[in-house]
Amino acid sequence: MQIDYYAYQSRIRGWNAAFKVLIAVATLFLVILFNRILVSLFVVAAMGALTLLVGRTPWRVYLRYMLAPVVFLLFSCLAVAVSFSGSPAGEWNVSVHFFYLCMGQESLEAAVKLFFKVLAGVSALYMMSFSTPADELVLVLEKLHLPGMFLELMQLVYRYIFILFDAASQMQTAAKARLGDCNIRQSFKTFAAIGGNLFVAALKKGNTYYDALLARGYQGRLELLTEEKPVRFWQAALGGLYFSIVILLNLA
């Protein structure tokens, strides 16, 4: 849950949330639409700079999160680059007795493009999530006129996630203190017991929390005071410049 923690610390938290979401989503769309290495690299750099230099997210944390999907990414790129064939159909082929592992110029290129495209997409997502707490994201969704019940559920889920995380980590510590992790068999039992216990705790809390809502006059709508953060002119201008470069790079 580090992302949430750093989102509150970010120096660009004060930017209008809808504006950040717009930048991230538009970037995502352009990156996957263009699918060009040059564009992807620029996006990685620009989004990284915004997150690290302007937002001041610690680079160690950022780097670790950028590397997290790399394993999945390498494998899926490998699957795109290499194909099987009865004959050596690609430019590079390895015979594995029954068939050939082939890699063609084209599929290699596709895999490399994919690699950078995903990195760019991830960096755009991180720009948003490392600077915008989830409750502000829910408010942006509200502007899109999603059903109220759904949004309310989201708000509550967000709040409850932290409560259950606390409960779970306390249970884990308590289990460890009683050697609940002494061997693998016991560890599995402990894990399941915590899973079961957590569910009961969640239901009990759910009941009390509803009483607490009612006690403050809840009538089926979660209405809260929200603050408007206007988009500043220079932010909009910067955004415009950024998207122009993205589009120009694609034409280049």
Next chain:
Amino acid sequence: MTKLQKRTLRISIVLAAFLAVSPAAGAMHIMEGYLSPAFCIAWGVVCIPFLVKGFFEMKKVFAENRKAVTILAMAGAYIFVLSALKIPSVTGSCSHMTGTGLAAILFGPCTTGVLGIIVLIFQAVLLAHGGLTTLGANTFSMAIAGPAISYGIWLVCRKCNVNKRVGIFLAAAAGDLFTYCITSFQLAFAYPDPNGGVLASAAKFLGVFAPTQLPLAVVEGLLTVMIMVALENYAAQELKAIRFEK
């Protein structure tokens, strides 16, 4: 073999070894930016009817019992937290449950779909698992298809009087496997093999992720059984109260 071929072979062996001890194994979230716009939208559209159905079911429950709102929110948070807890492992690798089978058995497939998309949004934003453009595809594989299979198998097993634990195991493990297959096909549709088309590509993705996903499905099945047993011990009454779908 030419030098280049040798080198390629060597690299693939290294990669294969790497794969066998792959450090991070979670549910197969398709990453941000992976799919082209057409697929992002198409998978999202496929989800809509299921989500709408789930949504209306929920609305009905809410109309009868307003208290359901906090219970359902807790249920969503529970799936999220459960899927974020580290499963104990021998090798020190870090893997997670998906919780889809458990959710389907506990809440029914429609409710799970709506809770699932909320969980997936938070996984993307808070944990960087999955992404926004791939939300549609991930929702379909993890919150709709997987739970549907789990729920179906669970029902069939109950009808046929299969041992309860076996039924739960099959339901959860099959849900996981099905999710993994669907995801592989989603990846294959997006990147068909130049020689063999979608099927060959799907075979590749299935193969590449099999070493992590197959054991994980077994573990998921076992843990789901153990959690259900624990739940029946602690909370038989509560379990009855949360059957939202009849």
Next chain:
Amino acid sequence: MDEVLLEVKGLSFSYDKKPVLKNISLSVRRGEKIAVMGSNGAGKSTFFLNLNGVLQAGQGEIFFNGKRAGKKERKGLQRSVGFVFQDADSQLIASNVRAEISFGPMNMGLSKQEVAERVKEAIEYLSLSDLQDRPPHYLSGGEKKRVSIADILAMKPEIFLIDEPMAALDPMNAEKVEQILYRLNKEGKTLLVATHDVDFAYRFADRVLVFSDGCLIADGTPQEIFNLEEVMERAHLKKPSVMVIWEALIKARLVGGEGEYPLTSGQAAEKILELSGVFKE
């Protein structure tokens, strides 16, 4: 002081046919500080939920300001009777302190301006200015407690029901909360505080209610209540330590029995020094 604010007549309540409150009758006057005591499961929390209108009594009536509070007036009851929950986490729902405090006033249907005003006041009252943009999950226990009190304060109720305000707080934070309670009372708010802490009840309350097994078994001043041995035993209560020591001193004729008992150890020490002729320099 003598104006009756809240009156409860023959209130009974059951959860799934299990009686939790049995025929409770009492009246609360404006400005009182009442400690509500009793062992776990004696019905204190259920009693509070009934007073606040979250739960609807099976039998009995509640009058607020002389008017009967039925189903229709429940909303009115929540405006006038605020409930601070024991576990602050169960109460905090929003993702930052300002939004959190606004929840109650928003539900009252006030204008945004009025809500913002009240939120600001509550934040200042409980010195939460530094925390107002923070999410509740990164607050400490004491801070959460203060936010949960601000939640209710912003609704400007006349009566505060406070469930175990000092539970799980360190002494410093407990002291802070206690000061807040005194301040609220001084400003004319009526307080009902559920607590297990006999020493706190003894020094804080001017009236103690004792619940046991769903019945109100005693109602009186702290001095009266803590001398009823049978009641104390039934409700699993112990005599406040200052009282125990002071009575021993009286018995040993070291201090006189006349006058009021001291309420805190500090007061007791002062009295002793006074009597023994040692004066503060």
